[in-house]
């Protein structure tokens with residue numbers, strides 16, 4: 001049994017807001033939260049942590065990353081600074097295809113080493129659950145190689161971070177193969193193999209008119225669904241392409257990016273309770289002026305989650321406190337919406353909201369202690385790591401000495 005005592009604020013995230021409890025304690029037994037109230041301080045316990053002047057909140061859930069890759073794309077970033085757009089680079093054979101070339105060449109061992117460093121950084125910044133997509137292979141052996149790397153990372157890090165794998169073979173059209181043939185390969189060869197080897201939980205598609213259009217995306221996602229892979233979709237990121245409509249139509253668990261969704265699409269998403277995963281780090285990185293229609297999403301009551309989109313092309317930002325700040329500063333989200341987006345709503349985008357994302361009895365003890373006395377410091381102290389302690393499955397896995 002472990003008790004964390006005297007926290008200035010506990011953000012339970014229960015209810016519709018932050019569910020703040022002041023000057024209180026919580027207790028943990030094994031890997032679960034056993035109670036959240038002052039009575040716990042009287043119970044005999046083996047270990048106690050003093051969180052005076054600090055806040056306790058659930059670990060961050062980063063529900064959208066592409067963090068297994070080799071190489072980097074600073075050339076493309078520089079081109080964007082000179083005025084080229086993401087689409088121009090991609091259709092000219094750069095972008096994703098550049099990372100595909102370097103990732104194909106890298107061995108499994110090299111990819112593990114590169115990704116492990118990124119995961120260690122994520123943990124230091126308070127992420128306790130992360131989704132990772134494949135998608136830099138675009139052929140059967142490399143897509144399987146990436147998913148096997150994700151599986152190894154999952155096993156090696158199982159006491160430190162929960163890793164959720166997504167198959168994103170439909171991330172771009174590989175060079176020297178016709179789109180129709182690649183779609184056929186995805187459906188008849190890759191998806192069945194991924195499912196047979198139990199390498200992914202979700203299937204995702206980059207739905208854009210110039211990549212996989214709405215009809216093609218639907219075909220791929222339904223094929224995945226037939227094999228037990230739950231659909232997710234990169235929807236309406238660069239242009240309005242009918243992605244939000246398809247998310248609603250096929251009942252995807254989430255639709256991601258959503259800079260240009262139609263009102264009809266958003267209504268269809270709401271009807272099927274599809275989570276909107278927003279990625280403000282990418283908007284900053286791409287110098288996009290467009291933001292998602294937050295007002296409309298709010299009005300419809302769509303669940304909004306936040307992810308980092310950590311990838312070498314469109315967002316190298318992986319720090320969830322920074323993503324929360326960008327949600328507020330770029331997307332006009334309230335701080336309550338942004339914090340919920342990075343915890344409980346991110347958990348919902350991964351189908352894990354019954355287990356993680358809030359602080360309540362029976363939930364997994366994936367917790368953070370931040371050395372700030374009030375949650376409003378999170379965006380205010382932009383770029384500063386405020387994480388003092390990370391607790392995963394009830395055990396301290398990271399701790400930084402501070403003057404808290």
Ligand code: NIG
Nearest residue numbers: 096206234309311312313314
């Ligand atoms: O979410 N949009 C597609 N996929 C990534 C970008 C990947 C890349 O450019 O390497 C995204 O932004």
Ligand code: FE
Nearest residue numbers: 064066234309
């Ligand atoms: Fe993405």
